[in-house]
Amino acid sequence: MLRTIQIILWAAVAVVLGYLALTRFQDEPAATSFRPTFALPDETGTVRTSGEFQGKHLLVFFGFTNCPDVCPTTMMEVAEVMDVLGSDADEVQPLFISIDPERDRALGLTEYVTAFHPSILGLAGDDAATRTTAESFKIFYDRDADANAPDGYTMSHSPALYLVGPNGDWLRQYSYGTPAQEILDDLKGRL
Amino acid sequence: MFKPLLFTALLLPAAAFAECEPVVVGDLSVSAPWSRATIGASRPAVFYVTITNSGSEDDALTNIASPVAGMPMLHETVVKDGIASMPHAMSIPVPAGETMRLAPGSYHGMLMDLTGAQKEGDSFPVTLSFQNGGDVTIDVPVLSLRAEEAECAAAP
Known part of the structure; x- marks a missing residue:
């Protein structure tokens, strides 16, 4: 029964999304893309905005540092990509945007991201700014109550890696588990 | 002259192999354990392993314990409809005649409340408790932060 309701709800979501995609496409035939934006503080408190990265490709991952698997x-793959890019690495900025910002700030965001690669920039805003950013990237995250987890909750989230172009356009996503080599091959063709 | 050399040459692979030797208890063979270096002690470590059940009776991994973690748990990464979540696994099935892998993107042990940071090259014991097979303790090597798989091959 629950399963049936779930299927019906997902079907409804699919219809709505399909309708939105269609109307959007009709309004702007050229624009299947969109421009995600953000204004979020780094660990030092400096607000970093999408605007300041114009001219660079952004590799964006939404996650939380209390996440073992x-x-x-994904961070490891990003690190691999940045290592292999060599001199082209200047044209790519990897970003880790926290969906669990309060806890991540307490645990230390920069310590976490730079352990994977020194080029990765960690950003963690407040709840409102994080929600706005996620909506702008059209990604999902939620806090799941779990009495057995540390602090009584864990996070569920869209685990893909997102590519934003030098003019701020959303270009594509690399779904979770895409090998670093595939990301590299695609990225190199764009730089 | 050549004999000691030959002897050493024979011993070397045997010694390397010994560390990769599966731990066998009854019908269960536990092999290829590994963990990743942690960033400090306040974030969880991960535990991956391969379990083969060569018996005719289904079994299940019901618990893990380690002296390095105050709060060890079994989890499963589930990616469904584009959303990753990490539900708590009450137990992990190890069906008769099958091999179950705790691996990235799937079942894994999450070791919370660590006694200290786990550094590459360290190792720590983990005791796996099975529904029927009892307890199995295995030494878990800590690999680099960027490791993707065990250095030891899983037992066939």
Whole structure:
């Protein structure tokens, strides 16, 4: 029964999304892309905005540092990509945007991201700014109550890696588990 | 002259192999354990392993314990409809005649409340408790932060 309701709800979501995609496409035939924006503080408190990265490709991952499996796997791939890019690495800025900002700030964001690669910039805003950023990137995250987890909750989130172009356009996503080599091949063709 | 050399040459792979030797208890063989270096002690460590059940009776991994973690738990990474979540796994099935891998993007042990940071090259014991097979303790090597798989091959 629950399963049926779930299927119906997802079908409804699909219809709505399909309709939105269609109307958007009709309004702006050229624009299947969009421009995600953000204004979020780094660990020092300096607000970093999407505008300041104009001219660079952004590799954006949403995650939380208290995450032992999914997040390290993706961060590791980003690190691999940055290492292999060599001199082209200047044209790519990897960003880790915290979806669990309060706890991540307490645990230390820069310590976490730079352990994977020194080029990765960690950003953590307040709840409102984080929600706005996620909506801007059209990604999902939620806090799941789990009495057995540390602090009584864990996070669920869109685990993909997002590529934003030098003029701020959303270009594509690399779904969770995409090998570093595939990301590299795609990225090199764009630099 | 050549004999000691030959002897050493024979011993070397055996010694390397010894560390990768699976721990066998009854029908269960536990092999290829590994963990990743942690960033400090306040974030969880991960535990991956391969379990083969060569018996005719289903079993299940119900618990893990380690002296380095005050709060060890079994989790499963689930990616469904584009959303990753990490539900607590009450137990991990190890069906008769099958091999279950705790691996990135799937089942894993999450070791919370660490006694200290786990550094590359360290190792720590983990005791796995099975529903029928009892307890199995294995030494878990800590690999680099960027490791993707065990250095030891899983037991066949």
